[in-house]
Amino acid sequence: MDRYGTTPEHLAAVAVNGRNYASLNPHAQMREPISIADVLNSRMIADPLHLLDCSLVSDGGAAVVLTSAERAKDFPQRPVYLLGFGEGHGHEHISQARSLTTSAAVESGRRAFRMAGMGPGDIDVAQIYDCFTPVVLIELEDLGFCNKGEAGAFVASGETALDGSLPMNTNGGLLSYCHPGNPGSMFGLTEAVAQLRGEAGERQVKSAETALVHGQGGIMSSHATLILGQEQAL
């Protein structure tokens, strides 16, 4: 915020984005629409995080069936293909981070895009780990969707909404769908699969052929990126 001029309103826009999608998702834990003002007026937990900048406390679990592309052809469900993955690991304790505004999502994203033979502009829908609102902005930038310092304005201007250039966290994310702890990112994965199969109901991104899922663990320590696609993206 000090370096790039990111504002509390930019952070709040991430929470509002998630809630807008959650309101379209019958399975989401928090579905009542919220405004930027609602986020800013919610009680402060630890500056600059208001209550609504923080993810939920939930019970839940998810599973995927992983098999070879060849076997998947015989399955009744339309398969979704793993096109690329990458990991990046920066530090153990946040006091040892090389930077507080650039994370190892740079490495995980670069590796995943290289394997998939794609770039950020090729992604139709993204599920970006959103434990707290600022994390999303750092990840969007580190994955190459925005330049450094510009993700706040990117989200606030509606680019991550259903009709934007990069629909993001379309199930509502950890902020509004659910956050059961370790399985959190599994819902990013199952949502990406639902989007690529065209099964996402009211929150369906039109003609989504590629998806990116980004997970993060520790305190911005460990990052993993997946790129998924429909058959035509192979």
Add this chain to the structure above:
Amino acid sequence: MTGHSQKFLPQPQPGTETYWNACRQHELLIQRCSECGTHQFYPRIFCTSCSSKAVDWVSASGHGKVLTWTVVRRAVSAAYAADVPYIIALIELQEGPVMMSKVSSCEPESVCSGMAVEVSFEDWSEQVSMPVFIPTSSKD
């Protein structure tokens, strides 16, 4: 201060016993590599700069500056309820390493990045004293 017994108290281990014993004496220790001279904190069994195992404990100046901070307003448990709001900061020590600690004797509205701080100690039990940082007084 009272009521520390229900807080998260450190459990000294073979690699950290020396550190906590020094805290008990109100002295802040960090590690220094005797091969390449790099200081580091928190303690490891090797140098994070050159991988040498020749890391020794040395006394830190105890002076540093606030890099960034947050004000904790929601207590993590009932044991911390009397403490909120309090400042948690990343502090760059004069010797180079960055450590996370509490900034006390400072109003939450007064803390800023670059603020000069020095170590102080809070006695939480007979065995445990916690290093915290306070604004460096103007006479320094």
